Amino acid sequence: MEIYGYQRKALHSDAISTLPLYRSAPPLDVRLEDFELFAIDRLRVLKGISDGLSRGKKPEEIDNLAKDLWKANMRHPEASEVVNKDIISHFVLRLVYCRTEDLRKWFLSMETALFRYRFRLESAEAQRALMAEFDLPYKAVSNSEFESMKDNLGQVARSIGQPLTPADTKFYTVPFEEVPELVAGRRVFVHKGHAYVAMNQVVSLVATQFRSHLSKALILTNRKWTSSIREQEKDRLTPIVEALCTSYLGPDYSEPREFAEISIRDIDQIAMSSFPLCMRHLFEKLREDHHLKHGGRMQLGLFLKGVGLKLDDALAFWKAEFSQKVGAERFDKEYAYSIRHNYGREGKRTDYTPFSCQKIISSTPGVGDHHGCPYRHFSEENLRAALGKMRVNSRAVEDVMDKVRNRHYQLACTLTFEAVHGTSCDAGINHPNQYFSESQKVVQSKVSI
């Protein structure tokens, strides 16, 4: 797989199905941008499945979850590119998740769960073709053999609560040692060393093969990574790969959601009640200095967009402040463009997404900057003062400072939220817009009483 600047060759697929087995890295050219973006999209799917599994959802629920996640994240504007995105994202994530035992285990489990769901959706023919690709030693049960086994097969089916329908006549025999899960659960009829596997159970067979193949591949990938790739790519792919597994993957607040759009009339009041400290600080500084440097403009500007401030209001808002310092003309000339750019109306027309806590915490504010995460970047004195202004009680301030000392900045912000609103926040803050929307929920509920 070559990673470059521009063109892509389409993958010619002979398989009946569109379910790739990821046997080997395909001869595709990939744009550097897509390298990261495709991987992030796939990671959303895998993390969503992981979430579902850890909440104890049942297999049918996982199937639906996987379906929704795949549909939402793995699309591509060009239909012919959908399969490529699938394959490329898988191989990029192999690089990311091959590096430790824990990462490999996680990736294996999620990819296998995803594979199971997708396999189940395939047609019977496609499934058979896939089984053949795996070299599975299965044999179809002839009609006459089925007739002689019918009673036993029916009995097994009833014993697991899945009675056979007249349509269920397709069975396969496999050496029993190939299907340990089915044997262990007494979900198959076993006779003279052969297990009689129903079509719907074939998934289990195939998934085991998929998993074992991927497991071996990950070990090899890890070897290649450590021995050559990581060093070779240290200026290009390696930083992307290393950042990927810790990416923030929650809602990105690029579209404002349930609550009403805010207008510039309300903005001061809302800032006091519902902005997280980082944005409050920027907002106050903006009001004070009538100016913010680039980092601050990005952080606050995108946050406001996520909160529901429309482009026209945003332009008015920033102009009202900046023109007090630099004049209206200069604002139009030098700053308006970048606000429009943030909203996707200029240049590349990318609709930028508001920064997550992770991104904000890792930024590096310099002299004259006010962006970044106050819990990290403020001195203790300044932070205490800021918390005091937010009317956080002294007991809570101590708790927050304790978290800060241990570098748990997001936990510190969560504690602040809890102290200010008088409610608990179990999910933990990991995005400023999340702070805002949670805060608004509390505020609205108090209003409606």
Added chain:
Amino acid sequence: MTREEIGNGSEDMVIDECEPEGRERNSVPDEFNANYLKVYYGKLFPHADIFKWMSYGNDGKHPACDQSYFSRREFSYTLDNDIYLRYQSFNSASELENSIKEKCPFKIDIGPVYSVDPAKRHAYAQTGDNVFTPVERELVFDIDITDYDDVRYCCSGADVCLDCWPLMTVAIKVIDTSLRDDFGFNHILWVFSGRRGVHCWVCDGKARRLTNEQRASIAEYFRVYKGNENSLKMVSFTGLALHPFLARSYTEVLKDFFESKLLLSQKLFSAEERYEKILEMIPDESITSELRGKWQENKRSSISKEDTNVVRWQQLKHILQSGRLKAQGLRRCVEEIVFSFTYPRIDMEVSKHMNHLLKAPFCVHPKTGRVCVPIDPNCCEEFDPTAVPTLSKLLEEMNVGALRPDVDNAEWDRTSLGKSIRFFRSSFLQPLLKSCKEEIENSYNAKLQHSKNSMSW
């Protein structure tokens, strides 16, 4: 002989009518000790048979025989003073024999065949490419009657009697049938563990090469108990039918055993605490109180000639199987009760791991002195654990035999061990070795054919 002489002459053995009763010249006090064991290992223990078994045909002259095979097998010894020696390995039959005779272990365990000679294991890593790891091991099962203590009233702990031993018989029948009919295995050896249980060795090539995961899946296939001391019901059948394996076990073995043997030998309904245990397994208050009522009043007057246990079981079955019951939890209640009492309880951990060590057949159990003899699954109902030859008895028999030297026969053939060794050879070892020989030759020929094919244009 005067009285005084008899009284004083206890050291001298005099053979005449005045000899004290029960003392024969050849009798050996019933004990277990190192001296007896030495004689046993010297004259009776079938070293050569064990060697041939463990070689699985590789001790032959065929070019495909793996000369290193036997030496990669682990044996372990438990010595007199509880010293435990692991990773013992041997290069030949005589090395094995000499070592056993010399060390005189109280117990010999057999482990897996490793990738390299266990004696050389320190030169190899635990993970990576150059590994010391098990590569073959028989599929084994261990069934111990103490696991049934909650359902046997005649004995507990280490004791075993002819009333509860049949639970082992039943276990053998159920598992043996399944290993052959369901899993297709043929070379199966059942062995008395010497005191209170049985071991099973499945020796087919396919079985020896099973992975831990595959072994666990077979053990799970055999497992029925899902509860623990806190659950009221250990067995729960929720499907619309029983899996054919369970259904067959029930109709061919368990039902009849429960109704005609266990019910009576353990008197399962004869006392309130005993029948309460069974009533606990019925999730329906109205039924249990109806039965309880019947039995409490019946306590005093039993006019019927029929055994109480039989009568009460019939009453219970009648209510549970009468058509009017549709409740989910009751559908298979009768079967659940029968299974809880009679279905085999195997030790899962023993079967799941390739590196689990298991006692070798023909060892002598230190606590009972009994030899771990093979059991014929086809007539296991006849096996009597209380009549198994003990070490002292065998020595006695040898003494007797010494008076009538029969040069050609082996020592053991003149003792009750003879029967066991002959059975071991004819029913198990010979068919196994024949099959191994075929396997070795076939795979060799297949390889030759393959290389011929690949050399052709």
